[in-house]
Amino acid sequence: MASPDQRVEDVMERDVIFARADVDQEEVARLIQRYDLLALPIVDQEGILLGVVTVDDVIDILEEEATEDIYAIGGVRAEGESYFDSGFLSILKKRSPWLLVLVVTNIATVFIMSRYEEVLDSVVELAFFTPLLIDTGGNIGAQSSTVLIRGLSTDELRNKKPVRVILRELFAGAALGLVLAVLVLGIAMVFVGKVEIGLTVGLSLIAIAALAATVGTLLPYLFHKMGFDPAFMASPFITTVADILGILIYLNIAKLLLNIG
Known part of the structure; x- marks a missing residue:
């Protein structure tokens, strides 16, 4: 022109x-x-x-x-071929590495629970809420990691300070934990009828939710800073880490509030 x-x-x-x-x-x-x-x-x-x-x-x-x-x-290895065209052995090869890592990592949960056997023996009702707490922590951690990985992949976080993002997720996790704690407190009172158990579960849920959100944000960030694809910090791994830390928090809060040991 x-x-x-x-x-x-x-x-x-x-x-x-x-x-x-x-x-x-x-x-x-x-x-x-x-x-x-x-x-x-x-x-x-x-x-x-x-x-x-x-x-x-x-x-x-x-x-x-x-x-x-x-x-x-999802913790599945991708090697270029269409998943639905893959053979059975190829499917096992793609799925097994992460699962093996997670099984080994989850041994830490078994070890922690064995170390706190006296807590669970003293108040058997605590065991009822263990799946609820660790699953909630894992889910919140997976949500945070998914949001962060997308932000890193689309460059939305290019000009965002990592500390600010991590703190935002921490407070969001704590707020979610508080909402869920109120619900769980009511459930605990109905099924167990002990205020101290309800408070233990409620406080644990808040702490676990806040920590899980932080872990779900921090680990992908670290992977990204190290030059790796943050997506490889897969949700199953985030969930496992949140489970381990969650059970540790729960049993320590129970030991403190219920004067066990």
Whole structure:
């Protein structure tokens, strides 16, 4: 649209957005998305043009990366092939590594409960609420990690201070725990009829919810800072860590409030 007698240097865009050939394809997709480009130049280390990546290419990249992240969040290895076209042995290979890690990690829960055997023996009713507490903590931790991983993947958190995000999730977890604690306190009074048990469960739930939300935010952040895909800090692992810390908090609060040991 310029005049025929104008020089190219007078109308060209000098601050060109580009990517180097060794950049991850996900970063290329983010650049095209962030600047609403139709195509992105790809150059070598000397800045010489090697080719372009177009919007059509990005659609395929985003689908591939989204699939990889979804599998990672679920603790399933993705190796390029369609999951539904995979053979039975391939399915076992994809699922077993994380499950083995989680089984080994969960041994910590068994060890903790064995160390607090006198607490559970003294007040048997405490055992009734153990699944409720650790499951709630795991669920809240998984929610926080999912929100954070999405924020990191879409660059929404690029200009956000990590401490602020972590504190926000901590307070959100505590608020959720408070709401749930009121409900659980009522349930405890109906089924157990002991105020001290209800208070123990309620306070534990608040502490566990706050801690689980913090863990669910902190671990993906750490993975991201270390240069790894935060999606690999999968929800099953977040849930397991929250379970271990949750049972430790619960039994210690019970020991303190109920004067056991």
